[in-house]
Amino acid sequence: MPAVCRSNLPRGMTLSHYQRPLSHETLRTPTRRLFLAGAATSMLARARADARPIVVGSKLDLEGGLLGHMMLLALGEAKIATENRLQIGPTSILRAALLSGAIDLCPEYTGNAAFFFHEEGDPVWKDAAAGYARAKKLDYEKNRLVWLTPAPADNSWVIAVPDTLAREQNLRTMVDFAHFVRDGKKVKLAASAEFVESAAGLPAFEAVYGFRLAARQLLVLSGGETAATMKAAADGISGVNAAMAYATDGALKALDLHALEDTRRAEPVYAPAPVVREATLASYPQISAVLSPVFAQLDLASLRDLNEKVAVEGEDPGAVAREFFRAKGLSQ
């Protein structure tokens, strides 16, 4: 796979093209008449489409599968017909599918909106509530996509070290880690190219905590998969003793890794929230009330727990989601 991850791409985006939002400039092009005729037809098509089940999509990764199944279950409980298009691809593909109307509803992370709208440098994304409000506003104005109530969790980038190292060197937070690096101790971090290059990734950590990792202290993997980086740190492959991970990663515990706390908030908040097309919400206004109690239950600990069941125990995400619904009294 070519390394197409560039710093302006959201995490998980491995393909360089994704659909641009429809802008009003389109109407001034020579194909305006064709477009208007098309819009009328597609509105008709949409009116018919609304009688159809809600198409639910999600990312290819594990948490995408879990959150997607949660949404399918919740809608099923509310007697709303759904179509399962879960785990269709990386972030870019899911986004393109949502914008083109190929899917109606999917989970998305607030931090990714920073990339969708090219506002990575803005500190607003580091605040859960403000970042969510900004994502909601921008996506509705530009794309008529509605962000529903987010989960009280943050699946942001973290750096994780083996438990043994954390205990020996007393590494609990990123402040400790920065000291550790500055003291010239042996550090080798396994991370994706995106994390290393993106302004919101490693450079943000380095700037906020005041440390610097040299090129020889990095093992860069072009794909964005945390499973590989965590495995490298857990097994000490190529001398790696630190790994890029996601805060809600289910494998942290199983691989005896400790996620270093981002006490000074260097990273954007990645709170998962359901995102739905306005037209779909208009014909099923109850979606919001159906999904919000489910997402309200998904805090960091529960998400880590659920992810662990799938990642480590290899359980079926659908079954894990059903079990969670039973345990939390979300199913009748």
Add this chain to the structure above:
Amino acid sequence: MPKVHDRVLLALSTLGLAGVFFGGFLNFAPNRLATGVAYPLSQAPSLQAAAAMAGLCGLALLSFARAQKLWSFATILAAALILWGSLAGAGHFAAILMQAGPPAARASLGPAFWTLASVAILAIVDAVQRGDFGFLARASIGAAICAGFFLMAAAGDFDNLSLAREFLNNRGVFVTELFRHLGLVGAAIFFALMIGVPLSVLVLREKAAAGFVLAGLGVLQTIPSIALFGVLIAPMSKLSEELPFLRSLGINGTGPAPAVLALTLYALLPLVRGFYTGFSEVAVEVKDAAAAIGFGWRRRFIEVELPLALPALVSGLRVVTIQAIGFASVAALIGAGGLGTFIFQGIGQYALDLVLVGALPVIVLALLVNLTFEMLLGLARRNL
């Protein structure tokens, strides 16, 4: 000093022994992600391990036997013994280990198992070719092995293996994804034929165009598949935005449409080249002779050129189909589904057995298609 009559068999049995002595047979880990402990074949249940070893020794001895139908049968039996021993041994061994381990424990097949299984299958293929078995005999040998495998699977012999767990976890979507995969391949071959046949006619009629067309298709072929899939997303999205009827057909930047388009483009070169070489290699003398005895162009085409070109056409189609089966795995990255879904999920979760849930069927499909085309090729040649 006895003479070695079957070097392939000797090489295979040596390879099998090396695999058994140097590779782990079963890998046992406390959970799906942890690095486990490798257990050699010698620690597997003794009956099955002994059967596999006996089969392996049998193969080594049989490499000294002359090529005769009887010895071919013996080879197949020895190979079947290896297959049974390694399959049943792995299943049984996994059951024993899992009983003692934590509930999240995983027993994965190790290199020794995969070496034994491939040695056995290759030995069977070799024996069938040497013994010059007829179609019926080949089919029944294949059917017997498949039946044995499915009977063992149905009896739950493999249920404790990690690979089976991954498969059972995904059983619901497996069939859907398998058919999606086949659908992508089928659609791509269909469109490739629709475009490729007229293109081949053009290339054959206008020799001047041949170099140009083939070079153009050659350039397409060199684009890495992942890049072609990615590059198609933007124009296809644009197209479906502009043409609502396309959108109402479900054609947009992601999903099956760009995947089929990319697979079709990849299929064109081998297809057109196969057609081109097939027809242009029919000797001019033959065509002249046919014309001389009064054949019209239609009769000449159907009775002379087509049968002579058929082997090249069939092998062109074979290459195209096998290639499409493999490339279709990448389609999972652009939302088209297919068996690649499991492969990419598995890579993402570092779950190699989940990767195999996607990869093994792709391999089996490619082998089946190859076998089918080989038979067709045989028929095409026989009819000459």
